[in-house]
Amino acid sequence: MQRIGAVTLVVRDYDEARAWCTGVLGFELVEDTPLGGGKRWLMVAPPGGGGPNLLLARAATPEQESRIGDQTGGRVFLFLHTDDFWRDHAAMSARGVVFREIPREEAYGTVAVFEDLYGNLWDLLQLKA
Secondary structure (H helix, E strand, O other): OOOOOOOEEOOOOOHHHHHOOOOOOHOOEEEEEEEEOOOEEEEEEEOOOOOEEEEEEOOOOOOHHHHHHOOOOOOEEEEEEEHHHHHHHHHHHHOOOOOOOOOOEEEEEEEEEEEEOOOOOOEEEEEOO
16 A cells, blocks of 8 residues: 655744644644754644655755745645535635635535635635545
């Protein structure tokens, strides 16, 4: 068996990214281990698990810094699945998440694009049964 264990999100600062992911998105802290030299192994995940963790990796080079907020050239980067779209949309909006569009119904489910603190685009998505 294989599975993706983590996806890296390049961030400007460990602490601000951790605070946003846990405080605004409502993610859980999985691990925050110092690695020396100012590096950390910082993993967060949505509550309930079931998918890959998000590794928050501070940019270490000018090239990596240039990717902060635009890791996919303006395309939706991450897909946050939910079992209750309207509950999570309301909670995230109340905590300051910027949605780029009004929610819409698609053949596959209810979805709305939002941006993280750096401008990366995500889908909040409740799949149809």
